[in-house]
Amino acid sequence: MISYLKKLTPFYNLLLFYITASIILRIVLIFHPITQAKFSFFEIVKIFGIGVISDFFVFVIIGSLLWLYLVFLSNSKFYKPWGYLIFGGLVALLAYVSFGNTILNEYGGVLPEIGISFVALKTVLFGALLLLPKYRSKIRLALYSITIFIFVLCILQNTVSEFFFWNEFGVRYNFIAVDYLVYTNTVIGNIMESYPVVPLFTGIGIVAVLVTWFVVKRSRNYLDNLPTFKEKIAITIGYAVLFGLSITAIPALARLEDSQNVFVNELEANGSYRFFLAFKNSELDYFKFYTNVPQDEAFALLRKQIPELGGNTMERQITGKGPETHKNVVLITVESLSAEFMKAYGNEQNITPFLDSLAEQSLFFTNLYATGNRTVRGLEAVTLSLPPTAGESVVKRKDNKNKFSTGHIFQQKGYNVKYMYGGDAYFDNMRDFFGGNNYDIVDKTTFTPEEITFQNIWGVCDEDMFTKAIKVMNDEAKEGKPFFNHIMTVSNHRPFTYPDNKIDIPSDSKQREGGVKYTDYALRKFFEAAQKQPWFNNTVFVIVADHCASSAGKTELPLDKYHIPAMIYAPGFITPGQNNILMSQIDLMPTLMGILNFNYKSKFFGQDVLQSGYHPRALIATYQDLGFIKDNILTILSPVRKVKQFSLELQPVAKGSKAIPLFFEQQPLSGERKELTQETIAYYQIASYYLQQQLYNNN
Numbered sequence: 001m002i003s004y005l006k007k008l009t010p011f012y013n014l015l016l017f018y019i020t021a022s023i024i025l026r027i028v029l030i031f032h033p034i035t036q037a038k039f040s041f042f043e044i045v046k047i048f049g050i051g052v053i054s055d056f057f058v059f060v061i062i063g064s065l066l067w068l069y070l071v072f073l074s075n076s077k078f079y080k081p082w083g084y085l086i087f088g089g090l091v092a093l094l095a096y097v098s099f100g101n102t103i104l105n106e107y108g109g110v111l112p113e114i115g116i117s118f119v120a121l122k123t124v125l126f127g128a129l130l131l132l133p134k135y136r137s138k139i140r141l142a143l144y145s146i147t148i149f150i151f152v153l154c155i156l157q158n159t160v161s162e163f164f165f166w167n168e169f170g171v172r173y174n175f176i177a178v179d180y181l182v183y184t185n186t187v188i189g190n191i192m193e194s195y196p197v198v199p200l201f202t203g204i205g206i207v208a209v210l211v212t213w214f215v216v217k218r219s220r221n222y223l224d225n226l227p228t229f230k231e232k233i234a235i236t237i238g239y240a241v242l243f244g245l246s247i248t249a250i251p252a253l254a255r256l257e258d259s260q261n262v263f264v265n266e267l268e269a270n271g272s273y274r275f276f277l278a279f280k281n282s283e284l285d286y287f288k289f290y291t292n293v294p295q296d297e298a299f300a301l302l303r304k305q306i307p308e309l310g311g312n313t314m315e316r317q318i319t320g321k322g323p324e325t326h327k328n329v330v331l332i333t334v335e336s337l338s339a340e341f342m343k344a345y346g347n348e349q350n351i352t353p354f355l356d357s358l359a360e361q362s363l364f365f366t367n368l369y370a371t372g373n374r375t376v377r378g379l380e381a382v383t384l385s386l387p388p389t390a391g392e393s394v395v396k397r398k399d400n401k402n403k404f405s406t407g408h409i410f411q412q413k414g415y416n417v418k419y420m421y422g423g424d425a426y427f428d429n430m431r432d433f434f435g436g437n438n439y440d441i442v443d444k445t446t447f448t449p450e451e452i453t454f455q456n457i458w459g460v461c462d463e464d465m466f467t468k469a470i471k472v473m474n475d476e477a478k479e480g481k482p483f484f485n486h487i488m489t490v491s492n493h494r495p496f497t498y499p500d501n502k503i504d505i506p507s508d509s510k511q512r513e514g515g516v517k518y519t520d521y522a523l524r525k526f527f528e529a530a531q532k533q534p535w536f537n538n539t540v541f542v543i544v545a546d547h548c549a550s551s552a553g554k555t556e557l558p559l560d561k562y563h564i565p566a567m568i569y570a571p572g573f574i575t576p577g578q579n580n581i582l583m584s585q586i587d588l589m590p591t592l593m594g595i596l597n598f599n600y601k602s603k604f605f606g607q608d609v610l611q612s613g614y615h616p617r618a619l620i621a622t623y624q625d626l627g628f629i630k631d632n633i634l635t636i637l638s639p640v641r642k643v644k645q646f647s648l649e650l651q652p653v654a655k656g657s658k659a660i661p662l663f664f665e666q667q668p669l670s671g672e673r674k675e676l677t678q679e680t681i682a683y684y685q686i687a688s689y690y691l692q693q694q695l696y697n698n699n
Helices: 002-006 009-030 041-071 082-099 103-107 111-131 133-169 175-182 184-194 197-219 229-254 262-268 271-281 295-305 353-360 375-384 406-412 427-436 462-477 512-530 585-595 674-692
Strands: 316-318 328-334 363-369 416-421 440-442 483-488 539-545 563-569 577-579 600-602 618-621 626-630 633-638 642-650 663-668
Touching: 009 041, 009 133, 009 197, 009 262, 041 133, 041 229, 041 262, 041 271, 082 111, 111 133, 133 197, 133 271, 175 271, 229 271, 295 674, 316 585, 328 375, 328 462, 328 512, 353 512, 353 563, 363 585, 363 618, 375 406, 375 427, 375 483, 375 539, 375 585, 406 416, 406 483, 406 585, 416 427, 416 462, 427 440, 440 462, 462 483, 462 512, 512 539, 539 585, 563 585, 626 674, 633 674, 642 674
Parallel strands: 328 483, 328 539, 363 577, 416 440, 416 483
Antiparallel strands: 316 600, 363 563, 539 563, 618 626, 626 633, 633 642, 642 663
């Protein structure tokens, strides 16, 4: 037994360092000025007792990566002929990823280079160990030291990061930390401006080197006496049992975080597990991290914005101005279609010629803003007509089913309701969301081989999706019922590959402009085919972007990165024209339902912008910054209970130009407009409340 335990010296020493770092961190956080609480002896014991046990099990999970590395260390694999066979296989794999058409090449970007570099490094290192047996022990020691250094550095970086996170928010990791991974450039910029980066990272590096030297010195015996195959099997079985126990024990220990003192719960918790939970649950508690007001006051503020509201509820009766019109509705959300791509907004590249012409024949909403900068946010906006609450989109949350949705309204009116997507709807949880809200789903898995002419990592090309949609709608028309079909495009997405000889931008150029222009081409082909169908004249088409192509900017919420086009097209039914009123993506479908004169009970936060009682405003957000645009002022709510306001100016356009101006300047507002702050709070607080209390469900 003792001989087996000696084989685990790398784990002993890394575990010792991890536990030591965690204890020091807890001590520092207890005495941090933000920790405004006193602790009893029992609470201190609970913080460190349960905390250290939890840290141990978390390390077992993390340490499995180290075990995977160690278990493959051996000398026997270099014996003839196995060593040469393995080396030959690695060389062949390197040649394939370097010159072959792999899935990494299909996706594009830097992935091919990363894949090639990884395989090349593995091949070179294995070759060195194979062909230089005299230096094998030294090379292996160097690689082992680098591996230990990486683990030590990650532990140190995480410990320091948890301190700074606590310094700002007074809690362990939550969804804000997940958000930081998404907005890496912004976060790095903030760190560079806020902290003495060079001394900080120099210190971390020095400590990491010293700890690595200590761990390697105390565990080098593992390399000098590698376990036999039998010993590896025995140790692996033992580690697997401990791994399984850890998976059960970690959430069980987390359930013991039940103190009335919130700081006890936070200090007792393991930050890495909290990060995992935040990533998994995708939610951020509005009432804990954002400025809020009494519920009665919030509803009173909303009643001033939404005329039909009465009492402390979002439920109200919507009544059309005439007889209901049950035309077919086709909603097309176009991947990453920024307003700036269209001629109407000043673009001179001619990459959206069809959409430019269609906008002139449609009711064109020129001043509309996306709620977020990911597809799931756009889908949430047009499906639920709900403000973008903090955390992840409802689409990706556990409680995403049986919601009050546009599909629900159409089903009440006797429509067939479908969601169509050229990729696999399992991506981004779309199948779970739309299926859970009673949409029938048509995605790549429903295509026959004959229906696919081109596909990439994201799915079939937009032409194939639209061709499939025509077939589906022809079948639906035969049923004698109106249909509501929501189509999501995919081609305007990296790697920007599409069928050859369709547009004047080569498909192998992998340019954003090519993706935009091909989607525009596919839309033209779709409408040409649709016009030949008997159901066309009885159909209303709604085209809107899901979000912009880029979200990066100098400010928290750069307005030009949320400005998207939207249009409603129905020849002979919709009068063409430009509507320049400020509106949100959540308003589009309620506006369409107003055009159709639908009578229905609504919970929507979105409104019919064509009604006289509409007050122009727009809602935009990241995962944590919640924005509200009104009166040329942007109000932003952020954790922890921070409020910022900016005055907005329009981008100047050339004299005589018909281009639609975009917001571009954001200057800090001198003096808070409190009424706008209160309105912002009302929208986001009530939306969060409705989701939290499951009041946005169908009932």
